[in-house]
Amino acid sequence: MREGPDAPGSNTADSGATAHARTHAERGPCPKRVIHFLLASFSLGLGACVTPSARPPHRRLVASRPLPAPAWARVLRAMAGEKRMFGFEEVAKHNVAKDCWLVIAGKVYDVTPFMDEHPGGDEVLLAVTGKDATSDFEDIGHSDSAREMMEKYHIGEIDASTIPAKRTFVPPQQGSHVQAKDSDLLIKILQFLVPILILGLAFGVRHYSKSE
Numbered sequence: 611m612r613e614g615p616d617a618p619g620s621n622t623a624d625s626g627a628t629a630h631a632r633t634h635a636e637r638g639p640c641p642k643r644v645i646h647f648l649l650a651s652f653s654l655g656l657g658a659c660v661t662p663s664a665r666p667p668h669r670r671l672v673a674s675r676p677l678p679a680p681a682w683a684r685v686l687r688a689m690a691g692e693k694r695m696f697g698f699e700e701v702a703k704h705n706v707a708k709d710c711w712l713v714i715a716g717k718v719y720d721v722t723p724f725m726d727e728h729p730g731g732d733e734v735l736l737a738v739t740g741k742d743a744t745s746d747f748e749d750i751g752h753s754d755s756a757r758e759m760m761e762k763y764h765i766g767e768i769d770a771s772t773i774p775a776k777r778t779f780v781p782p783q784q785g786s787h788v789q790a791k792d793s794d795l796l797i798k799i800l801q802f803l804v805p806i807l808i809l810g811l812a813f814g815v816r817h818y819s820k821s822e
């Protein structure tokens with residue numbers, strides 16, 4: 611009966627590995643393994659040394675500058691096949707007669723082809739660019755046919771979160787009002803007191819000079 615790697619039923623690979631291990635035990639690690647080990651350690655060390663700025667640009671973008679929430683929402687809506695969603699700043703850029711966009715009731719209208727035809731004139735349309743023109747549009751009392759006409763120029767929706775808040779009137783504080791009232795009273799008292807003092811002084815001087 612034959613023994614060793616060539617013996618029938620014996621596993622050739624196993625016996626090869628055993629022989630390889632035995633060689634290592636006898637002669638030390640083979641140069642191939644040493645080179646692999648060195649290469650692996652070098653690449654690991656290099657990875658640890660890489661500073662964030664040396665990372666590939668796409669990794670930096672994802673980690674340090676995530677897209678703001680409204681932008682994500684816009685992307686998702688666009689993916690869902692809805693009308694285009696615009697940010698207010700983007701719409702506000704279209705503010706000339708040859709490129710005029712309006713925001714009315716949450717919708718964005720490109721009225722450029724309508725500028726010359728608008729019965730109210732193009733100046734009024736230009737005057738309401740860069741703002742929410744809903745109230746200006748409603749104040750005119752546009753007819754139903756005007757509202758139907760609008761659909762032709764409807765190009766998308768406005769992202770409501772990007773519309774700048776209206777500036778509200780803040781009344782002056784109560785305290786400063788009271789202070790203003792006090793200073794008014796003081797001025798009135800001085801207006802009476804100063805002439806009386808001057809008069810008294812004049813009388814005093816006269817009396818003093820007479821007695822001398």
Ligand code: HEM
Pocket residue numbers: 712719721728729730731734735738743746747750751752753754755756757759760763
């Ligand atoms: C897509 C948007 C708009 C469309 C399609 C449109 C259409 C019209 C139409 C058809 C008229 C004739 C009257 C009527 O039928 O009501 C009109 C008049 C007028 N529109 Fe507009 N309009 C638009 C936006 C605006 C806006 C944002 C203003 C802002 C102030 C405006 C101001 C006026 C004025 C002043 C008149 C004249 C009213 C008069 O003479 O009695 N329009 N518009």
